[in-house]
Amino acid sequence: MKDNNKWVACWGNATSITNRREAVYAKDLTLRYPIRMCFSGSMLRFRFSNLTGTEPVTLDKVFVGRTPITFEGKAGVTLMPGKETESDAIGYAVNRGDTIEVSMYMAGYTQMNSGTLITGPLSKGQYAYGDFAEADELPLDLSRNTNWFYFLNTIDVLTSQENHAVVCYGDSITAQSWPDYMAQLAFGTNASIIRRAVSGTRILRQYDCITYQAYGLKGATRFPIEMNVAGATDVIIQHGINDIIHPVGTDVNPFRPWSDLPTVEEMEHGVEDIYVKPAKAMGLKVWSGTLLPIYGWRTYNEDRERMRQQFNEWLRTSPIFDGCIDFDAAVRSVTNPKAFADGFDSGDHLHPSELAYEAMAQAAAHKLVRRMPRYDHEELF
Secondary structure (H helix, E strand, O other), X not given: OOOOOEEEEEEEOOOEEOOOOOOOEEOOEEEEEEEEOOOOEEEEEEEEEOOOOOOOEEEOEEEEOOEEOEEOOEEOEEEOOOOEEEOOOEEEEEOOOOEEEEEEEEOOOEEOOEEEEOOOOOOOEXXXXXXXXXXXXXXXXXXXXXXXXXXXXXXXXXXXXXXXXXXXXXXXXXXXXXXXXXXXHHOOOOEEEEEEEOOOOOOOOOOOOOOOHHHOOOHHHHHHHHOOOOOEEEEEEEOOHHHHXXXXXXXXXXXXXXXXXXXXXXXXXXXXXXXXXXXXXXXXXXEEEOOOOOOOOOOOOHHHHHHHHHHHHHHHHOOOOOEEEOHHHHHEOOOOOOOEOOOOEOOOOOOEOHHHHHHXXXXXXXXXXXXXXXXXXXXXX
């Protein structure tokens, strides 16, 4: 057994504004999220976020398995609006490959404004009507599956020194499956894959109307908060396509003026100033991720395509990055490089298919995971 003396994030999501619907409150609700452990360790700590909430949120019961998660020695916690709260470190031995279940129960009316929609083979949740935080299983007739991750933001494990975290930062492309596939490829190495992604987000702008608030916070607001990742050594930045495709003019959409369309140079300066310089100051290696094809997307035109190509060329060649993961090259068509390869388009001409997400994960793993040692079975315990 190796000494466990280093805190490393082993799981994480971003926290953003949930989609505005008729119902924005819950009552008498249990949330449960199963998390596969990528490292062995002796203690756990948990971060809960009400970053985008406007009211206090009380989690009356919080458990990992049947063990209470405490906050300054107390069971339950009230998350203040705009704030993130870290639990006490609790003794909870885990082995690589274990699945832990984090459960939260909210008794009273609870504003459900802080959460993120995440998909992928490792990103599954459940909710149930009633108090089942301590139950081994949620009742089938009172529960449903969900891909909305509310309040739970990060899980850290006290583990051995060689372990570290790789952060995947981006928008809906990264909120979908490729980080989960990368985590599967990284399983058995000394790297965890931490996702910090919010659908619809842009580098330079954000929406303040309720129609599009779920498209999240702009990069300058998001990045300093989301890069609070214990044991992080690298960050992959795959961000910017929404800056290019969203503006359509107020005659088409009152919330999407042409003034929101940046120049490529503005996007480049934004990435450097908002992402790269702060990440380097944190001691992180920064990997650029090229933007994917958009041919056929509803706002596609040749001007947007030229912007994408110009921005991608900068992402591939700029010396400010430690390297480039060429996601575009991994998924584009050989005969029509403006478009996805056959079988790699989800159907909307913007988001990849599951096969394409696997190809993206392989491209990232080729740069970041192949250099990491894998553990033999006997080293896990």
